[in-house]
Every structure is written in structure tokens, then in C-alpha cells.
Amino acid sequence: MLAxxxxxxxxxxxxxxxxxxxxxxxxxxxxxxxxxxxxxxFYRQKVTWSACEGTDMPKDLQxxxxxxxxxxxxxxxxxxxxxxxxxxxxxxxRGSVVLNxxxxxxxxxxxxxxxxxxFMDLTDGYDVVSFDPRGVGRSAPVSCGAExxxxxxxxxxxxxxxxxxxxxxxxxxxxAECAEHSGPVLAHIGTVNVAHDMDVMRQVLGDRKLxxxxxxxxxxxxxxxxxxxxxxxxxxxxxxxxxLTEPLAEQGLAAARGQQQALGNFxxxxxxDIACPFGQDPRDARDQVVDLVRSLDENPVPSDFGFExxxxxxxxxxxxxxxxxxxxxxxxxxxxxxxEDGDTRGVEAFATGGVNLPVWRTAGGARVGADDGLVDxxxxxxxxxxxxxxxxxxxxxxxxxAAAQVTRDxxxxxxxxxxASPVFGRYRLAQVLMCHGRPKGTEYIRxxxxxxxxxxxxxxxxxxxxxxxxRWTVETAERLGSSAVVLDNRGEGHTGYSSSKCVHRKxxxxxxxxxxxxxxxxxxxxxEAAGD
Numbered sequence: 001m002l003a004x005x006x007x008x009x010x011x012x013x014x015x016x017x018x019x020x021x022x023x024x025x026x027x028x029x030x031x032x033x034x035x036x037x038x039x040x041x042f043y044r045q046k047v048t049w050s051a052c053e054g055t056d057m058p059k060d061l062q063x064x065x066x067x068x069x070x071x072x073x074x075x076x077x078x079x080x081x082x083x084x085x086x087x088x089x090x091x092x093x094r095g096s097v098v099l100n101x102x103x104x105x106x107x108x109x110x111x112x113x114x115x116x117x118x119f120m121d122l123t124d125g126y127d128v129v130s131f132d133p134r135g136v137g138r139s140a141p142v143s144c145g146a147e148x149x150x151x152x153x154x155x156x157x158x159x160x161x162x163x164x165x166x167x168x169x170x171x172x173x174x175x176a177e178c179a180e181h182s183g184p185v186l187a188h189i190g191t192v193n194v195a196h197d198m199d200v201m202r203q204v205l206g207d208r209k210l211x212x213x214x215x216x217x218x219x220x221x222x223x224x225x226x227x228x229x230x231x232x233x234x235x236x237x238x239x240x241x242x243x244l245t246e247p248l249a250e251q252g253l254a255a256a257r258g259q260q261q262a263l264g265n266f267x268x269x270x271x272x273d274i275a276c277p278f279g280q281d282p283r284d285a286r287d288q289v290v291d292l293v294r295s296l297d298e299n300p301v302p303s304d305f306g307f308e309x310x311x312x313x314x315x316x317x318x319x320x321x322x323x324x325x326x327x328x329x330x331x332x333x334x335x336x337x338x339x340e341d342g343d344t345r346g347v348e349a350f351a352t353g354g355v356n357l358p359v360w361r362t363a364g365g366a367r368v369g370a371d372d373g374l375v376d377x378x379x380x381x382x383x384x385x386x387x388x389x390x391x392x393x394x395x396x397x398x399x400x401x402a403a404a405q406v407t408r409d410x411x412x413x414x415x416x417x418x419x420a421s422p423v424f425g426r427y428r429l430a431q432v433l434m435c436h437g438r439p440k441g442t443e444y445i446r447x448x449x450x451x452x453x454x455x456x457x458x459x460x461x462x463x464x465x466x467x468x469x470x471r472w473t474v475e476t477a478e479r480l481g482s483s484a485v486v487l488d489n490r491g492e493g494h495t496g497y498s499s500s501k502c503v504h505r506k507x508x509x510x511x512x513x514x515x516x517x518x519x520x521x522x523x524x525x526x527x528e529a530a531g532d
Contacts, residue, residue: 038076042068043203052085054377057113062086065374066204068134068197071188080185081373082197083138085109086129087116095234097126097211097511098198100133100218102240104191105388107137118498122213125512129205134197135182135189136388138374142182142189143381144390148174152434164407168436175437178387189388190395192444195225199232209234211511215495216240216468219459220396220445223480226457227449235514236457237507240465240495241473244449248397248435249413252428253420254469259428260421262322262466263289265492269325270332277336289318290422292339301342309344315427317350322466323494394435398443406436451481458485458510458517460503464492488522496523 045067052063063085070078085108086096099119101111108130112119119128132139152174179186198221202210211234214222219238226233243251267285270276278285297311321331327350334346381387401409413432417425435441457480461473470488477484489496489503496503502523509515 036075039069039072042066042075042200045204047084047204049086052109052113054113058116060087061113061116062088063109066201067373068200070184072193072196078184080134080140082134082201083109083132083374084129084201085112085131086127087112087119087123089125089127090123091125093127094125095127095207095209095211096129096202096205097122097213097235098201098205099128099130100212100214100221101130102214102216102218103136103385103389104133104217104392105136105385106217107132109137115498119213121504121508122511126211127205129201131201133194133388135185135391136384137380138377140183140185141375141380141384142178142186142387142391143383144174144178144387145181146382148177148181148383148387152430164410165403167410167433168403168406171433172437174434178391178438181381182387182391186391187439189391190442191221191224191392192228192396192442194221194392195228198225199229202232207234208232211235213237213497213507213511214239215497217242217392219468219476220244222457223449223452223476224445226452226454226480226483230452230454233452233454233457235511236454237460237511238457238476239460239497239503239507240468241459241461241476242468243472244476244479245446246472247399248393248432252432253416255467256417256421256424256428258466258469259319259322259424262464263318263421263423265464266322266328266331269328273332275336276332277339293423301344303344303348309348312427312430313351314338314347315424317347319424319427320350324499325493326499390431390434393431394438395441396445397435397441398446400435400438400440403436406433450479452483454483456485456516457483458487458507460487460489460496460507462489462491462493462496462500465494467494485516485519487517488520490522490524 047064047066049062049064051057051059052061063083065081065083067079067081069075070080099108099112100106101108101115109132112128112130116128122128134140135142151170154170198210198212210225210229210232212222212225214220214237216239219240220242222236222238223242223244226236246254264282264286267278267289268282270278271280271282271285274280276285278288293311293314295311296309296314300308300310303309317334318331321327321334330346331350334350337343337346413429417429419425421428459473459477459480461468461470463470473486477486487496487503487506489500491500491503493499497507498504500523506517506523510517
């Protein structure tokens with residue numbers, strides 16, 4: 001899940017999720033190349049930095065790239081280029097702090113470009129760095145094709161699901177289309193591989209230890225890095241903590257419930273404003289949103305980008321806009337544009353994650369690459385964010401129930417998801433079912449990311465988080481062991497760093513000075529931490 005959304009105008013990407021399998025990596029000593037000369041060369045490379053090119057890029061943001069193996073088990077057989085960006089330290093840098101904004105599927109380069117001001121305090125001691133993980137943005141982006149996401153949502157429509165075999169057949173076809181459009185990177189995507197990419201990055205940036213700030217999905221990545229490279233862990237912060245153990249079906253239900261609750265909070269806020277497009281009655285407003293989603297599913301409206309905008313697109317847009325209260329005024333205006341003028345542009349900006357990515361072009365049926373080995377901005381697929389999200393989530397999940405089991409469970413799942421949320425239930429169920437037809441994911445995260453032997457790390461959980469429930473912070477801290485220190489943010493919204501002054505200060509104090517709050521201490525709404 002993306003931790004922070006930019007509301008700049010953007011190109012629509014289809015809203016859906018799914019995945020692909022991941023082979024377990026070969027045995028490599030933590031933080032080293034394991035003596036393999038084919039791997040040594042990746043750890044010895046240098047980054048050449050220059051001003052970032054592209055739409056609305058800040059002038060002080062620098063871009064570069066690194067090369068990583070396609071397959072760490074066979075590092076001599078193919079490579080990938082990963083896009084990097086950084087803000088330089090304002091004085092003498094003690095090293096770098098690497099950011100991941102979540103998703104999975106979020107572009108770190110674009111995230112740093114749009115949200116860099118939130119991290120300027122960290123430039124007092126660090127170069128602030130982010131990157132497009134493999135399969136994302138300019139780093140060998142994956143895709144399922146223009147129609148795959150809508151076909152998957154059609155397959156999980158209530159009426160179509162009356163024939164489970166037809167539903168599963170459609171999902172297998174979508175999985176095959178994802179493999180065809182994505183190319184060889186799809187078989188080597190997933191958090192375990194990205195963690196290894198991040199260790200190469202650490203060495204190339206000149207850092208003996210990795211200092212890291214991960215949001216939402218980025219907390220899963222940070223936890224995997226800590227388990228895989230414990231001797232290379234510096235100061236790690238995980239904000240909006242993801243689960244390491246719950247199956248995708250349970251994750252989807254938790255997300256649907258959280259988003260439905262956040263929607264209720266948003267509509268209560270909205271209806272206090274005379275400009276609210278749903279009127280001044282919160283209960284009636286909730287019914288109107290349900291009716292609007294169903295109406296758009298039955299009768300989609302045209303968008304400026306040549307696609308039909310459906311109720312499931314609206315569900316995806318609402319889910320993004322509810323992540324933070326600071327986005328609510330923009331979401332209210334976007335919904336007013338949709339209801340009053342039939343203008344989808346505002347809600348489409350939320351549906352795409354707010355990242356400004358151009359149209360995907362092809363030449364001879366193949367994606368055109370940039371001269372530096374990265375994919376040109378114009379070639380990033382429109383569906384890259386949801387395609388990467390589904391690829392990574394399914395690559396990280398070892399559960400692949402047989403077709404007969406899925407058939408038996410379909411009615412129960414549909415009922416459970418609709419009860420959890422009449423607005424987000426179908427959207428979230430589609431995300432879970434799209435793993436069908438893809439190779440089984442790794443068991444590494446569920447089985448081995450636990451009891452890490454690292455320096456203390458800071459875990460931030462927000463009580464009113466609509467995407468990552470606070471209990472996941474507690475459960476993940478217990479799983480990681482004595483190294484985990486929990487900061488309880490008693491506020492609202494997805495993650496705490498950008499919405500709570502208290503959390504922001506505590507995180508910066510740890511990253512810059514090594515000062516940790518007491519385990520279990522708390523932050524209120526823009527209050528000082530209590531109990532430390």
C-alpha cells in the first residue's frame with residue numbers, strides 16, 4: 001500500500017492486483033558477494049549522479065542507476081537496471097538513508113520527487129535516497145496489458161462467479177497475459193530479491209550499514225532485509241507495519257474493513273461541510289457511495305484517457321484518498337467533479353496513486369528502453385502500479401489452494417468480503433483471487449523472518465490506520481523479537497511520519513542521533529511522545 005499519495009494530475013492506471021512465483025535465492029553470506037566473482041562486480045560498481053530529467057522534477061533532485069542480477073542464484077545470467085534518486089546532504093554526509101514509500105509497486109523516484117520536502121530534516125546528516133524496485137517504474141516495469149485488470153474484475157463479478165470454473169479459467173488467462181507482457185523479470189520479482197538489491201545498493205552508496213525508512217509495504221521489505229542481512233542493519237524504521245504471516249485472504253478482509261471504517265470517518269467529516277456532494281446526512285451519504293459504485297459498475301463513464309471509468313476504479317480511488325486526512329479536501333473536490341459534472345479526472349488522479357507517468361508506447365511489439373538501460377518514462381505501462389502490486393504480493397505468498405478448494409470457497413469469500421465492505425469488498429476480493437494461475441510464492445517471509453539478531457529498530461503503528469491495522473505492528477514486533485521497539489501513534493491515517501509531528505520528531509531523532517523512544521511509548525495527535 002502506498003504510504004503517501006501525490007495529487008498531481010496523472011495518467012489512469014487500471015486498478016487490480018495479482019502475482020507471480022519466486023524461486024528461493026541461492027545461499028550467499030549476508031552483506032557480501034559470497035566470493036562469487038559474478039556477484040562481486042555488482043557490489044563494486046559506482047553510481048554516476050546527474051540532474052533528474054522528466055516532468056516536474058525538482059532541480060535539486062539527482063538521479064542515477066545501479067545494475068543488479070536478474071537472478072541472484074545465477075548472477076551471470078542476465079541483469080537489470082534500477083533507477084535511483086537522491087537529495088544530497090546539506091553538509092557533510094555520514095552516509096545515506098534509503099526510503100521505500102510502499103505499494104508494493106510505488107515508484108521511489110517519483111515518490112521522492114513529489115514528497116521530498118517531508119524528508120529535508122534528514123539531509124542534516126544523510127543523503128536521502130530512494131529507488132524504483134525491480135518491476136516498478138523505470139526498473140524493468142511489469143505489466144498485464146491494457147485489458148487484463150478489467151477482465152479480472154469481470155471474472156470476480158457476483159453474477160459471473162456463479163460458474164466457478166469459468167471464473168478460474170479467466171484468472172488463469174490473466175496470469176498468462178501478465179507473464180507475456182512482463183518478460184523475464186516477472187519470475188524474479190518479490191521482496192526477497194528486492195532486499196538483496198537493496199544490499200547491493202547499500203554497498204554501492206558506500207555505506208557499511210543500511211539506514212532505512214520504510215512505509216507500509218516498505219516495512220515488509222525492511223523486515224526481510226533485517227532477517228537476510230542482519231550484520232548490515234544500521235538504523236531501521238518501519239512505519240505502518242505490514243503483516244509477515246497472515247494469508248492474502250485475511251489481509252484483504254482487514255483492508256476492506258479498515259477502508260470501510262475510514263470511508264465512514266471521511267463522510268462524517270464531509271457532511272459537516274455545505275459543499276459536500278453527498279449532502280449533510282452521514283448515513284445517507286454512505287448509502288449514496290454504495291449506490292454510486294454499483295451504478296458505475298453497471299454503466300461506466302468515459303474518461304479523458306480512452307478508458308471506461310467503473311465502480312471498481314472508484315473503489316480504488318477512494319481507497320487511496322482515505323489514507324490520510326490531509327487528502328480529504330482534495331478527495332471531496334474530486335468526488336464533486338464526478339457527481340456534478342461527470343468529470344473523472346480528479347478521482348482518476350487518486351486511482352493511479354497520483355504519480356505522473358506517461359503513456360506506454362511500443363515499437364515492434366516490444367517495450368522501448370532508454371539508452372542507459374532504464375525504461376524511458378514514456379514506456380512505463382499504464383498498469384504498472386497494480387501489475388507490480390499483484391506480482392510482488394503473490395510472489396511473497398506461498399498459499400496456492402487447488403482449483404477445487406477455490407471453487408468451494410468462492411461463495412464464502414464473496415459473502416465475507418461484501419459484509420466487510422459493500423464499497424471495497426469486491427475490489428479487495430479480486431486482488432486475492434488474482435494469485436490463481438501463478439506459481440507458488442516463497443515461504444521465506446512467513447517461515448524465516450523472525451527473531452532477528454540486529455540492533456534496535458523502530459516500529460511505528462497508527463491506531464486509526466485504514467490499511468495496516470495496529471495489531472499488525474504488535475504482532476510483527478513480537479515476531480521480530482527483542483530488536484523491535486514500538487511507538488504507538490494514537491492518531492488517524494495510514495502511517496504516522498507525515499501526519500504526526502510527534503512521530504516525525506521521534507523518527508528523525510532515531511535516524512539522525514540514534515535516540516530511541518521507550519518501547520511502548522505513544523504519540524497523540526501532534527503531541528509529544530508520552531511515557532519516554
